[in-house]
Amino acid sequence: MKLFNWLQICLIVLCLTMILLAGCVSKSEYEALQAENAALLDENEFLKADYDELKASYEAPDTYLSSGKAPNISAEELYEILYDDNPDNNPFILSVRSHEYYEKGHIPGAINTPWQQVAKEWNLAMLPKDRQIVVYCWTGHIASQITALLNILGYDAINLKFGMTSWTINKDIAPGRYEEANDSHNYPLVIGGIEVPECPVCP
Numbered sequence: 001m002k003l004f005n006w007l008q009i010c011l012i013v014l015c016l017t018m019i020l021l022a023g024c025v026s027k028s029e030y031e032a033l034q035a036e037n038a039a040l041l042d043e044n045e046f047l048k049a050d051y052d053e054l055k056a057s058y059e060a061p062d063t064y065l066s067s068g069k070a071p072n073i074s075a076e077e078l079y080e081i082l083y084d085d086n087p088d089n090n091p092f093i094l095s096v097r098s099h100e101y102y103e104k105g106h107i108p109g110a111i112n113t114p115w116q117q118v119a120k121e122w123n124l125a126m127l128p129k130d131r132q133i134v135v136y137c138w139t140g141h142i143a144s145q146i147t148a149l150l151n152i153l154g155y156d157a158i159n160l161k162f163g164m165t166s167w168t169i170n171k172d173i174a175p176g177r178y179e180e181a182n183d184s185h186n187y188p189l190v191i192g193g194i195e196v197p198e199c200p201v202c203p
């Protein structure tokens with residue numbers, strides 16, 4: 001007998017067996033099976049949601065790192081944007097230095113959140129998602145990490161290259177600049193005051 005015919009016979013026998021077995025299942029057993037299947041489905045839906053969330057958390061860094069987006073803005077570029085007589089294109093400026101150094105002198109309009117506090121829910125809620133955020137610290141090292149973190153979280157952030165040491169030549173505010181003659185500027189500063197925006201979800 002040809003192989004095709006054998007397969008047909010096997011399928012028919014299998015179907016008959018399933019019909020007979022189904023006939024032997026009581027109503028209560030059938031309902032229990034239905035409940036079990038429903039529970040499995042719910043569990044899978046839950047797992048699927050977890051998987052989707054996990055997948056998104058892996059994709060966000062890749063999306064940012066492979067975007068080709070510039071990681072830094074120079075002090076010269078920031079100065080030009082801030083003082084071009086067009087307030088509409090001004091970025092949100094985030095100082096992640098300590099309160100002490102923020103009070104010594106900061107970039108005009110900057111908001112201060114020390115880097116250790118940036119990822120707190122209530123601080124993130126204060127940052128705009130529809131506006132570029134320039135992040136600055138002392139030399140740009142810590143701010144570049146905060147910049148990457150904010151981009152992964154969906155913000156449009158960019159690091160101030162060389163940080164405050166490039167914005168000012170004031171040694172009290174930004175000591176330790178290693179190429180002052182080439183990169184440091186004497187741009188405007190605001191002394192004192194902690195500017196804290198309205199917090200929508202503060203604990």
Ligand SMILES: [Ca+2]
Pocket residue numbers: 080081082083084085086087088089090
């Ligand atoms: Ca401007």
